[in-house]
Amino acid sequence: MSVNDQDATVNGRTTPDAPDWWIYRGTGRPIHDIDLAQILPAPPPWRSYRGDPPPEHDVPPPDDGEAERRLGTAFTLSEQDVDAGELNMVNAALYLRRPLLVTGNPGTGKSSLAYRIARELGLGRVQAAATEQAQTGEEAEEPPIGDFVRLGPLGTAFLPGRLPRVLLIDELDKSEADLPNDLLSIFEDGEFTIEELARARNCHPEVTVHTADPQRTAIVRDGRIACRAFPVIIMTSNGEREFPPAFLRRCLQLRIENPDHDQLAAIVASHLVGEDGEHRDSLIREFADRSKAEGGLPTDRLLDAVYLATSGAYQPDQEAWPRLVDALWQRLAVR
Template sequence: MTGVEQASGPGDWRVYHGTGLVAETPVEVLPTPPPWRQFDGAGVVERPADDSAERDRRIGRLRRQPRVPHPNEVLMVNAALHLGRPLLVTGQPGTGKSSLAYLIAAELGLGPVLTWPVTSRSVLKEAIYHYDAIGRVQAAGAQLPEQADIGDYIRLGPLGTALLPFEKPRVLLIDEFDKSDIDLPNDLLNVFEDGEYEIPELVRLAKRQPEATVLTADRGGTAVVRDGRVRARAFPIVIITSNGEREFPPAFLRRCLRLEMRRPTVEQLGLMVAAQLGETEGVDIRLLIENFVERSERAGGLATDQLLNAVHLAAELATSGAYRTDDEWKDLLAAVWQPLQSTESE
């Protein structure tokens, strides 16, 4: 049975339960979005195999019991699934905003997460596709016509790949969106509304070459593009993360649902540590977590990976018999648990 099946009950409208358990098979039925969020992309593209190594790195590989999510997380993820809308996830660094995309993909069995890490130089086109015109010209100039097929020089970006006509939606993570240029949120609006885009270089060749096999953002992935146009079949599950460092335009916010990730509780942190590191002999994990939570409150927030670093270090010292809760260990904790803010409140 999958984690979804274990958590579901009669009449339960939820598909996602936030268990952190990995589905053995993809979820059979997903919510039907409203008519204005349904798309009819033709020619189903096969989803690649799951990237278990990346998934385990992100959400842990040793989970023996279900994760305990905040109720609002489950509520808003399911609302996004039912409405076919992007989910804008805000919260302090280290609260698990990016991990949410991997939790959804793992629990619903939707394959590898497509990731677009946003910077101040990011533009919409790079997320959709890239055309290596110079490489193609060089191949043609070298009199290698068999190596000059235009599809070999077009690579879809993470957003462009997510909008391919997959039978079930892909999960797309747009990470740290508040770092983007001021115009990027508005640039995304048409793509989010239309669920499609064109590749002008292929449109110009459509009469002579109606189909082109292009590269995708998936490792070793390819897809056939017809008439230079890509249209979604199942709109992707889009998770957009923000550290709350800027405001977004009202038109953009209107098209998103919003979720604020809260700091994990002691119990939630314990389950996370167990999923990543398993049993740890010779270390009082609960005490270490309680110390972490106390310091995090004083520091204005610490990242959960700082806790994992401390637990791993304590476990390594315990294995060698060198683990002592003395001044040296406190100095190590102070180095590992550096405040994320410039100053720590007393």
């Protein structure tokens, strides 16, 4: 396909044919028989990093089941179900090696984006760092060295590797006030120092430490963690806080809008394989209308309602069912 191909109208939405430069297509469907390290262009000179060579057997750790829980088991999303602006920004982040700050209403799938990228591009287990874990990138106790040092998700994601790791920093606006500033130098330099190991580097220039990957270790030299492939970093925010301009300058920004009817139907089909029926379609339409009227409802509440309906709780001639749906679909706010 060419970037200049004619746009197509699918399900009422105008969707461009996939440009040639897109690597990530947004479906979450694994792309087999490709080597991302071979097809991803070299980074810009100002985003090129030269950490230690990756280990000889550098294989991404397998997903621990979290992607399936987040995304479902079926691959029902097509490129027409994903906003072209979202695909542009994700692919730009891949090409430019820039963190992606993702905003949107609660429940619109901001954090799921990290798992979709990892599953589609074969990048293995997502490093999901709570905001307090992202503060330093490591969790360290006093020496003895090695056995008592464990890298957190951020530190693990910045270890040198042939392929980039996917790092999710969820709900950044709920972090401590100085976290965005603390991340500035890491995002700019692609490296940081573990002070406990740096102080001991004359006696212990190489130390084997535990990582956030189950049953895995890594060698840290001179107390320094330095990446070779800059991680795919997804940071989510509900828009409850402003971030420093210097931090925003180092990020690309993407806003995820509330899903429409067709996108909701694809999400439901991904999670509830084989479930069909008139009441399911009716629930999707009702949820889409109510979400639009109330400024956005979490998508997982629709999944809850469909699951209950297909489990036998749905009784069209009873008043209890509408009351249950009303309770499930209340906005996430204290009234």
